Amino acid sequence: MKTTVIGSYPKIPNYPREERIRKALHQLDKKEITLEQLEKVFQEETLECMREMEKAGVDLITDGQLRWSDEITYFAGRLENVELNGLTRFFNNNTYYRQPVINGKMKWKETGILKDFEFAGKNAKKELKISLPGPHTLAYCALDKSYEDFKKIAKDFAKALNKEMKKLEKAGAKYIQLNEPFTSEFYPNFIEIAFKGVKAKRFLWSYFYDVPETFFDCECVEVVGLDFVEGKKNFDYLKKGLLGDRELGVGIIDGRNTKMETFAQIEPQIRKIEDYVSCDMMWISPNTGLDFLPRENADAKLKNMVEIIKRI
Amino acid sequence: MNVKLNLPLFPTTVVGSFPKPDYLVEARSKYSKKEMDENELKKLELKASDFWVDFQTKAGVNIISDGEMDRGDMVAFFSERMDGFKQGGLVRSYGNRYYRKPIITGPVKFKEPMTVEMWKRAKARSGKYVKGILTGPYTMMDWLFNEYYPSRKDACIALAEALRSEVQALYDGGCRLIQIDEPAISTRPEEIDFAIEANRILTEGLEAKFFMHICYGDWAKIYPKMLELPVDQFDLEFANRNYELLNFFKKHPFTKEVGYGVVDVHSHNIETEEQIIAGIKRGFVVYKPEQMYIDPDCGLKTRSLEEAQKKMEAIVEAVKELRKEY
Numbered sequence: 001m002k003t004t005v006i007g008s009y010p011k012i013p014n015y016p017r018e019e020r021i022r023k024a025l026h027q028l029d030k031k032e033i034t035l036e037q038l039e040k041v042f043q044e045e046t047l048e049c050m051r052e053m054e055k056a057g058v059d060l061i062t063d064g065q066l067r068w069s070d071e072i073t074y075f076a077g078r079l080e081n082v083e084l085n086g087l088t089r090f091f092n093n094n095t096y097y098r099q100p101v102i103n104g105k106m107k108w109k110e111t112g113i114l115k116d117f118e119f120a121g122k123n124a125k126k127e128l129k130i131s132l133p134g135p136h137t138l139a140y141c142a143l144d145k146s147y148e149d150f151k152k153i154a155k156d157f158a159k160a161l162n163k164e165m166k167k168l169e170k171a172g173a174k175y176i177q178l179n180e181p182f183t184s185e186f187y188p189n190f191i192e193i194a195f196k197g198v199k200a201k202r203f204l205w206s207y208f209y210d211v212p213e214t215f216f217d218c219e220c221v222e223v224v225g226l227d228f229v230e231g232k233k234n235f236d237y238l239k240k241g242l243l244g245d246r247e248l249g250v251g252i253i254d255g256r257n258t259k260m261e262t263f264a265q266i267e268p269q270i271r272k273i274e275d276y277v278s279c280d281m282m283w284i285s286p287n288t289g290l291d292f293l294p295r296e297n298a299d300a301k302l303k304n305m306v307e308i309i310k311r312i
Numbered sequence: 313m314n315v316k317l318n319l320p321l322f323p324t325t326v327v328g329s330f331p332k333p334d335y336l337v338e339a340r341s342k343y344s345k346k347e348m349d350e351n352e353l354k355k356l357e358l359k360a361s362d363f364w365v366d367f368q369t370k371a372g373v374n375i376i377s378d379g380e381m382d383r384g385d386m387v388a389f390f391s392e393r394m395d396g397f398k399q400g401g402l403v404r405s406y407g408n409r410y411y412r413k414p415i416i417t418g419p420v421k422f423k424e425p426m427t428v429e430m431w432k433r434a435k436a437r438s439g440k441y442v443k444g445i446l447t448g449p450y451t452m453m454d455w456l457f458n459e460y461y462p463s464r465k466d467a468c469i470a471l472a473e474a475l476r477s478e479v480q481a482l483y484d485g486g487c488r489l490i491q492i493d494e495p496a497i498s499t500r501p502e503e504i505d506f507a508i509e510a511n512r513i514l515t516e517g518l519e520a521k522f523f524m525h526i527c528y529g530d531w532a533k534i535y536p537k538m539l540e541l542p543v544d545q546f547d548l549e550f551a552n553r554n555y556e557l558l559n560f561f562k563k564h565p566f567t568k569e570v571g572y573g574v575v576d577v578h579s580h581n582i583e584t585e586e587q588i589i590a591g592i593k594r595g596f597v598v599y600k601p602e603q604m605y606i607d608p609d610c611g612l613k614t615r616s617l618e619e620a621q622k623k624m625e626a627i628v629e630a631v632k633e634l635r636k637e638y
Contacts, residue, residue, distance in 0.1 A: 012410070014401040025408040069407055087406060089528065092499045094455050096406035258400065258415055259459040294401025294413070 001270075001282045001309050002059040003302075006205060006225075006255065007131030007179065008071065008289030009049045009064030010298050021045055021066060042067050043119055050124055052299050057306035060127045060175060060283070063120035067112060070097035071133050071179065071289065072141050079160055080107040085143065091181050091208050093256070093292065100142040102153065108160035114167050121172055129203070130173050131289075134180035135161060135190040141182070151186060158193035165198045177203035177225070183211050188218040195220045205249050207288045210234055216242035225249025228269065229287040238276040248277045251287030253305045258297045266308050284309050315488050315521040317441065321638055322592070322606050322631045325375035325571065327525055327547060328445045328491065329611030330364045331620050332381060340384070357382040358433065365434045367621060372628045375441040375489060378434035380611070386447045386493060387455045388414055389426070394474055396420035400457055415457040420470045422477035428485045441489055443523065444482035448494035449475055449514065450507040455496060465506045472510035479514050490515075491523040492543065498529035501537075508540050515542045523547050523571060527610045531557065536564040547571025549609035552578060555591060561598045570599055573609035574630075575623045580615075582622045588630035601638065606631050 012019040024041040027033040049064035068074040070090060077084045081104035087096040113130070121128055133141075135158035139150055147153045165176055178194060183206060195202050204218055205225030210233035216224065224246050226234040237243070252269060253261055273282065284305060290298040317323075332340070339356045342348035364379030383389045391397040391414040403413040427446055435442045449472035453464055461467035482490055492514060497507050515522045522543040529548075531538075538546070550557050550573045574591045575583045583591075588606075595604060606627055612620040 011404060012402060019402070019410075022408055022410065089499070089530075094405065094496065094499075257459075258457040291404060294403055296401060 001279045001284050001312070003057070003306055003309060004060040004129060004249070004283045004285045005053060005058060005062055005302070006207065006251070006286060006289045007062050007065055007177070008068065008291035009053070009062070009066065010291055010293055010295040011045070011064075011066050013295040046116075046120060047123055050120065050126075053302060054124075054126050056299060056302035057310075058126065058302055060129050061124060062129050062131050063116060063124070065131065065289075065291075067116060070095070072097045072138065073100060075111055075113065075133055075161075075164070076100040076138050076142060076157070078109050078111040079157075080109050081105055081146070082142070088141070090141075093208075095292065097141070100138075102142050102144045102146050104146050106153075106156045106160060108163040111164065113164060114171060117168055117173060118171055127175060128173075129175035129177055130168055131177045131179060132161060132164065134178040134182075134204070135194050136184035136186065137180050137182040139182075140184070151190075154184070154186060154190040155193060158190040161194040162196055162198070165194070165200070169198060169200050173200050175203065176200045177205055177223075180204065180206045180215075181208045183209055183215070185212060185214060187212070187214040188220070191218040192220050203249060203283075205251070206231075207251055207255075211237070213237065213242065216244075219244075221246065223247040223249050223283060225251060225283070225285070227251040227287040228273075229254045235272065238273060241276070243277060247281045247283060248273070249283045249285055251285050253284075253286040253301055255286035255288035255290050255298075255301070256292040258293060260300065260304055261308065263308050263311055267312055270312055279312075315519065317489075317521070319374055319441075321601060321635055322604055323374040324372075324628050324631050325443070325605050325607045326368065326373060326377050326624070327571070327573075327608055327611045328377045328380050328443065328493070329383070329613035330377075330379040330381075331613050331615055331617050333360050333363065333617060336360045336381060354382075357430075361430060361434065362437060365438050368624070369438045369440060371621075371625050372632075373440075373624060375443055375605070376434065376438060377443050377445060378430040380430075380445070380613070382430060385411055387452055388412065390447055390452065390475070390478075391456065393426045394421060394423055396460070396474075397456075413455070413457055416460045416467060418460055420467075420474045422474040425481035425485070426478055428478075428481050428487075431482060431487055432485055435486065442487070443489045443491045444479075444487040445491045445493065446475060446478055446482075448492040448497070448524070449510040450503070451494050451496040453510075454499055464503065468503075468506055468510045469513070472513035476514050479518065483518050483520055488520045489523070490520050491525055491547065493525045495525070495527050495529075497524075497526055497538070497541075498531065498534045501530075501533035504534050504537050508542070512542045521545070525571070525610075531560040535560055539564075539567050543568070545569035545571055545605065547573070547605075547607065549573040550595070551583070551591060552576040552609050555594045558594060558598050566598055566603070569603050569605065570595075571605045571607050572599070574606055574627060575608045577608050577610045577612055577614060577623075580619060582619065583626055585626060585630040585633055588626060589634050592630070592634060 084098040207227040210231035368376035
């Protein structure tokens with residue numbers, strides 16, 4: 001069994017460590033530092049986060065997405081004809097994102113993701129995965145003032161994602177994940193458009209809920225990631241053999257609660273999954289990004305996860 | 313249970329919070345750095361509360377609050393004063409905003425009244441109708457980490473049982489107008505049943521008027537089910553989305569009273585009397601005039617002192633004007 005994470009990592013540690021990103025963003029607001037100085041802080045903190053994930057023993061890490069305000073706008077906000085508007089609750093969380101408003105035909109424009117990957121890729125000591133919002137989730141989270149058709153919106157988001165992924169791949173990205181908390185009925189079309197021609201290892205991961213059966217229709221995907229903390233129905237899909245010969249992302253560590261999992265709690269669930277999927281086809285992970293937790297709890301959860309997996 | 317009140321048509325009220333004067337903001341900061349003691353802080357909290365009570369009285373608001381001068385975070389205020397919690401680490405809500413999210417570490421237990429003293433003071437000073445206000449059990453559960461109870465429902469019910477004691481304390485102190493703040497209640501529609509059960513624990517058997525304040529909800533998913541919540545009035549926000557919310561309620565009769573939010577608490581813009589009157593009239597597609605209490609969308613604590621005062625004055629003047637038509 002291998003271990004991974006979903007994408008986000010808590011941006012600041014608690015006392016006595018310094019809240020460098022929080023401080024730097026305040027300073028930027030008051031024009032006390034420049035964007036270059038802010039970027040330096042992001043880079044140093046990214047290194048620190050990646051080291052934490054590596055030291056915890058995670059096999060496939062991310063860069064922690066420290067520059068991201070939320071899961072949506074770092075990508076969606078940069079597209080042509082998209083503006084960011086008011087705060088909206090992010091699914092069933094007590095976190096918010098500025099809602100992207102679609103005012104016209106969307107086209108890919110440069111985001112910071114490639115630049116961030118170039119830095120992280122150079123400095124990661126473990127394999128590095130890039131985590132992006134999926135096209136259905138983007139279409140759901142945005143406010144449409146132009147297309148009047150959910151499918152057309154999802155399609156253009158998928159095309160923009162495809163462009164981003166091709167550039168990332170060219171720069172050396174070997175693992176790319178699309179995150180789809182929004183459970184759409186329109187699989188697999190827009191996932192296929194998004195991943196078209198992408199040769200990196202392709203992950204499709206959902207969380208917060210059960211997925212619909214059509215989630216498994218995405219044949220172009222190599223790893224199907226599910227939320228086994230919240231989505232109890234997801235266990236049933238394995239019985240039906242819907243996974244096929246794909247690998248399984250096992251979101252089994254609760255990324256939204258500080259309570260630590262125990263061996264007694266996790267082991268039977270893994271055994272249950274093992275009835276249908278062999279261990280070497282599993283990626284064990286928290287079920288969500290870790291930005292819902294305090295930093296030290298996230299770190300402890302990852303260490304705990306790796307410990308439990310070693311024992312199994 | 314609805315209580316008989318002596319109120320005009322379109323009673324004006326508040327959601328609860330007001331902005332803290334500078335001297336209090338400074339004092340809270342000093343207190344947190346242990347540069348000021350509790351008694352000194354308390355004196356300033358009372359001074360600020362008196363200020364807002366006097367303001368609401370002078371402005372002619374029909375049902376007032378104590379201003380919530382001793383409250384910071386609406387969950388931590390209660391969790392810090394009850395047993396079974398510990399302070400958590402910093403968690404990000406959005407952008408560069410962080411808060412300490414408390415953790416349930418053991419059985420949740422009421423210790424002693426938390427809101428009654430301020431309520432009594434406001435009542436004695438003003439002689440007006442004063443709302444008692446507390447955070448509801450579902451929102452407490454949803455906005456806390458839970459390391460003790462086996463399920464969210466168990467945590468919610470336990471919180472309800474503890475908070476019932478606070479409601480009882482307010483009632484025993486003479487309060488008959490009690491508001492439960494439940495901004496999280498529409499977050500997980502699949503949990504609305506135990507949210508109702510939990511709130512029933514708070515309100516059952518008491519001859520008081522219960523209000524429930526819910527802001528920024530996802531109504532499509534829980535309406536009309538939310539009408540089963542055991543309260544007499546829902547206090548909602550309408551102004552901030554240009555009254556679009558009314559569309560959700562057209563599909564089924566709104567069988568309770570409404571606290572009708574007519575000023576946007578996130579905007580610096582002071583609504584005019586004309587705008588407020590027009591906003592109230594838009595509500596007539598869903599509500600009868602007798603169903604409506606008029607107030608701001610939400611608490612005013614994010615506004616400047618001047619903005620908060622001007623917005624409240626605009627509401628009171630607008631309603632005075634509107635009452636002439638009836």
